[in-house]
Amino acid sequence: MPAMRPERSVFLLLLALLIVVVAVGSTYWAYTAQQRVNGWVQHTLRVENQLSTLLLHVQEAESSQRGFMLTGRDSFLGPYTAFRNEWREELTALRAEMSDNRLQAQSIETLEQLLDDRLFLMRSGIERRRQGAIIAPDDFNAGMVTMTKIRAVVAAMRAREAQLLKGRTANDYRLSLLVSVGMAVSAVLITLLGALALRTAYRRVTEATESQQALSSINRRLVAEGQEREAAEAQLRQMQKMESIGQLTGGIAHDFNNMLAIVIGSLDMARRRLAAGTDPRVTKSIDNAAEGAQRAAQLTARLLAFSRQQPLDPQPTDVNKLVGGMSELLRRTIGESIRVETVLAGGLWRASIDAGQLESAIINLCVNSRDAMPAGGRLTIETANAHLDDAYAAGQSDVAPGQYVMVSVTDNGTGMPPDVVDRAFDPFFTTKGVGKGTGLGLSQVFGFIKQSRGHVKIYSEPGEGTVIKIYLPRHYGAEAAAGTVAAVATELPRAREEEIILVVEDEERVRHMSVDSLRELGYTIVQASDGEQALEMLAIQPRIDMLFTDIVMPGINGRELADRARKTRPALKILYTTGYTRNAIVHNGMLDPGVSFLAKPFTLDQLAMKVRQVLDGNGADA
Numbered sequence: 001m002p003a004m005r006p007e008r009s010v011f012l013l014l015l016a017l018l019i020v021v022v023a024v025g026s027t028y029w030a031y032t033a034q035q036r037v038n039g040w041v042q043h044t045l046r047v048e049n050q051l052s053t054l055l056l057h058v059q060e061a062e063s064s065q066r067g068f069m070l071t072g073r074d075s076f077l078g079p080y081t082a083f084r085n086e087w088r089e090e091l092t093a094l095r096a097e098m099s100d101n102r103l104q105a106q107s108i109e110t111l112e113q114l115l116d117d118r119l120f121l122m123r124s125g126i127e128r129r130r131q132g133a134i135i136a137p138d139d140f141n142a143g144m145v146t147m148t149k150i151r152a153v154v155a156a157m158r159a160r161e162a163q164l165l166k167g168r169t170a171n172d173y174r175l176s177l178l179v180s181v182g183m184a185v186s187a188v189l190i191t192l193l194g195a196l197a198l199r200t201a202y203r204r205v206t207e208a209t210e211s212q213q214a215l216s217s218i219n220r221r222l223v224a225e226g227q228e229r230e231a232a233e234a235q236l237r238q239m240q241k242m243e244s245i246g247q248l249t250g251g252i253a254h255d256f257n258n259m260l261a262i263v264i265g266s267l268d269m270a271r272r273r274l275a276a277g278t279d280p281r282v283t284k285s286i287d288n289a290a291e292g293a294q295r296a297a298q299l300t301a302r303l304l305a306f307s308r309q310q311p312l313d314p315q316p317t318d319v320n321k322l323v324g325g326m327s328e329l330l331r332r333t334i335g336e337s338i339r340v341e342t343v344l345a346g347g348l349w350r351a352s353i354d355a356g357q358l359e360s361a362i363i364n365l366c367v368n369s370r371d372a373m374p375a376g377g378r379l380t381i382e383t384a385n386a387h388l389d390d391a392y393a394a395g396q397s398d399v400a401p402g403q404y405v406m407v408s409v410t411d412n413g414t415g416m417p418p419d420v421v422d423r424a425f426d427p428f429f430t431t432k433g434v435g436k437g438t439g440l441g442l443s444q445v446f447g448f449i450k451q452s453r454g455h456v457k458i459y460s461e462p463g464e465g466t467v468i469k470i471y472l473p474r475h476y477g478a479e480a481a482a483g484t485v486a487a488v489a490t491e492l493p494r495a496r497e498e499e500i501i502l503v504v505e506d507e508e509r510v511r512h513m514s515v516d517s518l519r520e521l522g523y524t525i526v527q528a529s530d531g532e533q534a535l536e537m538l539a540i541q542p543r544i545d546m547l548f549t550d551i552v553m554p555g556i557n558g559r560e561l562a563d564r565a566r567k568t569r570p571a572l573k574i575l576y577t578t579g580y581t582r583n584a585i586v587h588n589g590m591l592d593p594g595v596s597f598l599a600k601p602f603t604l605d606q607l608a609m610k611v612r613q614v615l616d617g618n619g620a621d622a
Contacts (some may be wrong), residue, residue, distance in 0.1 A: 019611060020189045027182030030175055031218060038173045041229065043097065044165040047104075048158055050094050055154045057083045058115060061509070063146060066140070069129050071259075080122060087115055104157055111153045117147045166304050169319065179222065194230070262509045264601045269516055272604070297466055314352045314452065316475040319346045319383055319405050323362070330366055330381075337376035340366075345384045351472035353452055358407075358472070361445045365468050366410040368442065372413030372466060379505040380410040386471060388455065399455045404471035412465040421458050445470070465495050493612035495522035500541070501611070502559065503527045504534040504549040510600075514548065514577075518611070522539040531556025538565055546571065546615055551578040575614045577602070 067076030505511035
């Protein structure tokens with residue numbers, strides 16, 4: 001092959017160089033454009049994060065205000081005070097970020113007015129509560145409506161940002177692809193240029209290599225930035241998926257149950273220590289206070305039930321025997337104007353269920369049926385074996401096919417239209433008049449059945465009545481205890497001989513109440529304020545018959561304390577108590593096997609029965 005003439009070689013080299021310059025320039029242009037688009041993507045993510053944070057803060061302020069409205073305690077007002085002082089700064093920062101978007105800027109103005117209105121309602125409610133005014137359930141309606149509008153505005157703003165993010169991300173991807181293609185083309189051209197440059201000068205080859213290394217560095221930086229963007233997007237998605245209802249419910253339950261334990265226990269002790277001939281008005285006042293505290297405890301229990309956080313102790317249960325044993329209780333609860341009938345199936349399977357909670361669920365259903373028959377009627381409780389097949393389970397949410405024990409409650413009352421049936425299990429939804437229901441009855445039943453891995457279904461028509469069927473998981477295994485609720489003794493069981501109980505409770509007033517109650521029953525008491533002190537007491541006390549410990553404590557929790565105590569005293573009886581179990585002795589909503597548990601708040605009767613049961617070796621921990 002004849003040698004290429006120098007003029008032609010130089011021409012080709014210059015042409016190749018020109019092509020390389022164009023390719024690199026185009027790649028750099030695409031890269032700078034991609035960086036600008038990436039900046040807008042980061043801007044959108046930042047705006048969405050600020051919107052989420054602002055909504056979270058106003059929801060925390062609302063929860064803080066409601067906590068104060070319910071308790072009157074200033075300690076609940078921290079999040080409200082913080083939001084009141086900082087929300088305008090957050091809104092100003094958000095307005096600056098959205099100044100380029102006319103629709104978003106208009107929404108910011110609307111949001112500012114709504115937040116100002118919501119803070120005014122919060123402040124008004126707090127002032128009324130401080131003045132001692134009666135807080136009715138309807139007083140929260142205006143705030144709920146305003147919060148709904150706030151959520152709607154924020155949702156619309158986030159939707160617009162999401163649409164912008166979608167387009168900007170797509171544009172970013174196209175530019176990233178263009179940059180990659182440009183770099184690939186540039187690399188090829190540089191390689192060709194290097195081949196030509198070898199015939200002219202070694203220096204040009206070196207320069208081409210350096211250019212290639214520079215492009216590789218740009219590529220690595222682009223990859224790193226892409227990974228950082230993906231991490232930011234994942235974090236944002238996680239924030240959006242956060243559900244605060246479980247944490248809120250658990251925190252309220254823990255604090256309320258501790259307070260109610262003090263109130264109920266103290267009232268119980270005061271009632272028992274009243275001297276004969278005391279003014280009946282004093283006794284009546286104590287009874288009224290105790291009734292109010294018990295209703296508050298039931299409300300807390302219903303909150304835990306509908307959020308599926310109550311501790312359940314499922315046992316093989318004879319449902320026929322349980323329903324039959326409830327006949328007298330139901331007749332007293334329902335009244336004489338309603339005829340109660342039971343249809344119990346022969347050969348009924350045993351159910352794996354918490355018998356006490358099942359009894360409460362049946363009573364809730366019967367009370368709802370009673371309210372649907374104000375002029376009287378007929379209430380039928382029926383049991384049967386049931387099989388839910390794959391076809392049925394596929395058409396329902398969160399239902400596993402298999403064998404169940406069915407309990408149905410049927411009334412011939414007013415019935416419900418389809419829209420009410422669809423919302424019947426929603427918490428705080430009720431069709432009853434003011435003061436006649438909390439709206440937690442059916443939601444408590446729903447939460448309990450779902451937590452028990454069962455199923456519940458409503459069939460109703462206006463004017464024809466209602467049928468509510470609950471499906472309980474069938475027990476497979478040995479025919480164990482019947483699982484009915486134990487009868488209440490006529491006299492309180494007391495201490496025998498010289499029985500010593502170690503009481504461990506970090507809340508001082510709750511501990512003193514428990515100690516006073518147990519001493520009232522004749523037990524010798526040793527007390528500790530935390531797990532470390534309890535271990536010291538176990539080391540120096542030669543004989544302790546039972547450890548009665550709270551579960552949620554700082555440092556060593558109740559379960560860890562019991563495990564460490566059992567290493568030195570294997571025969572030690574353990575009784576746990578708490579207002580909110582978390583995961584120390586409860587997993588998947590069920591009490592761990594072999595655990596004895598007394599939920600706060602408890603009465604002196606309940607404490608006496610449970611302590612005697614554990615000491616006598618009849619409790620789960622025996």
